[in-house]
Amino acid sequence: MEANFNLLAYIFLLAAVILSLISLWRPGRLISYMVQASLILSFAYLTLALVLRSIAAGRLPFANLYEFTLLFAWGILLFYLISRRVIKSDLLAALVAILVVIILSYSNTLSSGPGPLMPALQSVWLQFHVITAIIAYGAFGLSFCLAIIYIIKEKGYDSPDVNNLPSLAKLDNLLHWSVAIGFPFMTLVLITGAVWAEEVWGRWWGWDPKETWALITWLIYAAYLHARKTYGWRGKRSAIMAIVGFLAVLFTLFGVSLLLPGAHSYV
Amino acid sequence: MSGNSRKRLDLNLLSSMKLGLLLLLLLGIMASLGSFFPQGQPPGFYRVYYGELPGRLIVFLSLDHVYRSWWFLTLAALFALNTLTCSLKRIKKTPDLRSRGSVILHLSILVILAGAVISGVMARHTYVEIGTGKSLDLTAMGFPGYSLRVKEFKVEYYENLQPKQYISSVSLKTADGQEIEREIQVNRPLKYKGLKIYQASYGWLARGEAVINGKEVPFELASGRELDTDPDKNERLAFFFIPDFDEQGDTLHSRSPLPNNPRLVAVLFQDKQVMAREVLAEGETRGVGGYPVTFSGYLYYTGLEIKKDPGVGILYAGFVILLLGLVMRYLAPEKH
Numbered sequence: 001m002e003a004n005f006n007l008l009a010y011i012f013l014l015a016a017v018i019l020s021l022i023s024l025w026r027p028g029r030l031i032s033y034m035v036q037a038s039l040i041l042s043f044a045y046l047t048l049a050l051v052l053r054s055i056a057a058g059r060l061p062f063a064n065l066y067e068f069t070l071l072f073a074w075g076i077l078l079f080y081l082i083s084r085r086v087i088k089s090d091l092l093a094a095l096v097a098i099l100v101v102i103i104l105s106y107s108n109t110l111s112s113g114p115g116p117l118m119p120a121l122q123s124v125w126l127q128f129h130v131i132t133a134i135i136a137y138g139a140f141g142l143s144f145c146l147a148i149i150y151i152i153k154e155k156g157y158d159s160p161d162v163n164n165l166p167s168l169a170k171l172d173n174l175l176h177w178s179v180a181i182g183f184p185f186m187t188l189v190l191i192t193g194a195v196w197a198e199e200v201w202g203r204w205w206g207w208d209p210k211e212t213w214a215l216i217t218w219l220i221y222a223a224y225l226h227a228r229k230t231y232g233w234r235g236k237r238s239a240i241m242a243i244v245g246f247l248a249v250l251f252t253l254f255g256v257s258l259l260l261p262g263a264h265s266y267v
Numbered sequence: 268m269s270g271n272s273r274k275r276l277d278l279n280l281l282s283s284m285k286l287g288l289l290l291l292l293l294l295g296i297m298a299s300l301g302s303f304f305p306q307g308q309p310p311g312f313y314r315v316y317y318g319e320l321p322g323r324l325i326v327f328l329s330l331d332h333v334y335r336s337w338w339f340l341t342l343a344a345l346f347a348l349n350t351l352t353c354s355l356k357r358i359k360k361t362p363d364l365r366s367r368g369s370v371i372l373h374l375s376i377l378v379i380l381a382g383a384v385i386s387g388v389m390a391r392h393t394y395v396e397i398g399t400g401k402s403l404d405l406t407a408m409g410f411p412g413y414s415l416r417v418k419e420f421k422v423e424y425y426e427n428l429q430p431k432q433y434i435s436s437v438s439l440k441t442a443d444g445q446e447i448e449r450e451i452q453v454n455r456p457l458k459y460k461g462l463k464i465y466q467a468s469y470g471w472l473a474r475g476e477a478v479i480n481g482k483e484v485p486f487e488l489a490s491g492r493e494l495d496t497d498p499d500k501n502e503r504l505a506f507f508f509i510p511d512f513d514e515q516g517d518t519l520h521s522r523s524p525l526p527n528n529p530r531l532v533a534v535l536f537q538d539k540q541v542m543a544r545e546v547l548a549e550g551e552t553r554g555v556g557g558y559p560v561t562f563s564g565y566l567y568y569t570g571l572e573i574k575k576d577p578g579v580g581i582l583y584a585g586f587v588i589l590l591l592g593l594v595m596r597y598l599a600p601e602k603h
């Protein structure tokens with residue numbers, strides 16, 4: 001069952017990618033509606049798959065990189081759906097759908113057995129650590145897509161969907177809003193990680209590549225927020241920083257796991 | 268320019284956001300460098316791995332120990348000063364809870380950095396391996412007055428034989444004369460007055476006796492360890508403990524991690540060459556290439572990490588202050 005729901009989530013996501021690309025080319029009420037419906041269905045099936053997995057395993061789906069990748073995709077979709085209250089754009093839908101399809105495709109290459117929790121993960125800190133990470137990364141994922149849209153709009157392409165976007169100032173505000181939500185949660189990821197590392201390994205910080213890259217991500221977003229606040233760095237420069245920040249997120253999650261060996265080897 | 272205005276200028280620069288942003292950026296770049304080069308290897312390693320000249324350059328630029336290098340520590344210290352001076356300047360202008368929250372948040376970073384410095388300078392770490400039933404005096408390891416006895420070690424398994432938990436039952440004699448009985452598990456260290464003991468590793472010890480050149484040599488060795496029999500020929504006896512020996516399979520294969528069919532595999536090596544090999548059941552004696560070996564028993568050892576780190580308390584205080592600052596900064600009602 002869980003595999004079926006996962007597949008459905010994936011299929012609806014692919015549908016959203018295709019439909020949203022068509023709608024950029026031939027906009028219309030109906031097609032926008034279909035894009036939106038596909039994304040909502042995809043989110044719903046992904047949620048169901050995660051719930052079923054939790055029931056089957058008798059624990060929350062926090063035990064390996066495969067599960068965290070599903071949660072990562074889930075978090076980005078969640079923040080996208082929340083953002084629909086203030087911005088409705090098929091261009092944004094297309095970017096989010098493409099990003100999430102890539103993440104889910106990658107998850108299919110990972111081993112996905114719902115094994116039991118290994119000793120290192122049997123800690124209350126697992127729950128705090130992972131939940132804060134989902135929120136932080138979901139918000140950063142959305143800000144990444146908003147930053148790309150900002151840059152597209154600023155370039156001044158003349159197309160219906162680009163013209164329908166909110167003003168540059170409003171986009172910039174939205175982008176700031178999603179980074180400002182992600183940042184305190186990223187701080188909590190670092191704190192809960194440190195407390196947990198102290199409990200499980202006996203050292204709260206060890207410059208393990210995963211820890212180091214989490215810190216680098218935090219430094220980038222800290223720079224974004226400060227530059228904006230004190231220098232009024234807005235617009236393109238800050239959009240680029242938000243993009244770089246999310247590339248650091250992706251590197252922490254996937255690059256480090258693949259390229260840089262460390263103690264934090266499960267995620 | 269008078270001396271006084273010069274000083275003011277420097278202080279302005281030190282507390283400026285420009286410097287702050289530059290430092291955030293530089294710290295990020297430096298930190299990433301440390302994740303790409305293996306850290307803390309001997310200098311020779313880099314010359315072999317990256318080539319003579321690049322290797323020398325890496326060591327010269329301290330890229331082999333980025334996080335303890337003078338330039339990284341200098342940047343971090345500047346960052347602390349920048350945060351401190353900037354926050355002090357802002358303390359005077361805090362009209363509402365939100366801006367106070369922000370200042371608290373920034374000052375908490377200094378507390379966290381102070382915790383890191385104290386950890387770095389004062390923390391004491393040791394890793395020990397103790398066989399079940401054995402005691403160890405921790406005085407020589409920098410924990411005077413403490414001694415530790417391991418009463419039992421066990422591994423709990425899930426049904427599919429994946430490990431569920433590693434548990435050491437220990438008794439700790441403390442410096443103030445107490446005796447504490449406790450179970451140490453992964454994620455549940457023993458804590459006593461700033462001393463912490465962690466479950467870090469485990470393994471099997473094989474016990475027995477070898478007769479080497481007419482001398483009886485008792486041994487109690489971790490699986491894979493060796494006894495020298497003839498150093499001139501580089502001849503050694505190696506012992507492998509197999510908890511669940513597979514009669515049909517490869518000699519070193521264990522069917523499960525449980526000691527259902529324990530065997531000692533004794534191998535006589537000359538350099539890398541296998542000269543003789545015997546599989547012994549418990550209580551058995553066999554000649555291995557002319558050396559009689561007796562396998563008399565086996566036991567677990569537990570690997571424990573022992574540490575004392577006075578920085579952690581300060582660090583956690585910093586975390587609590589940071590959380591307080593976050594809550595005030597984001598959740599306090601906005602004043603218009």
Ligand code: HEM
Pocket residue numbers: 062063064065068120121126129130133189190192193194195196197198200204205206210211212213214215217252263264265266267
């Ligand atoms: C961006 C940052 C991070 C993310 C997304 C992240 C994510 C995770 C996740 C999902 C787990 C769950 C277990 C698993 O599936 O392996 C985990 C485990 C853990 N994390 Fe993090 N983490 C991050 C940063 C950190 C940092 C900075 C620290 C420490 C200072 C840390 C310490 C730990 C520890 C101790 C564990 C459990 C032990 C283990 O995995 O063996 N994490 N992390």
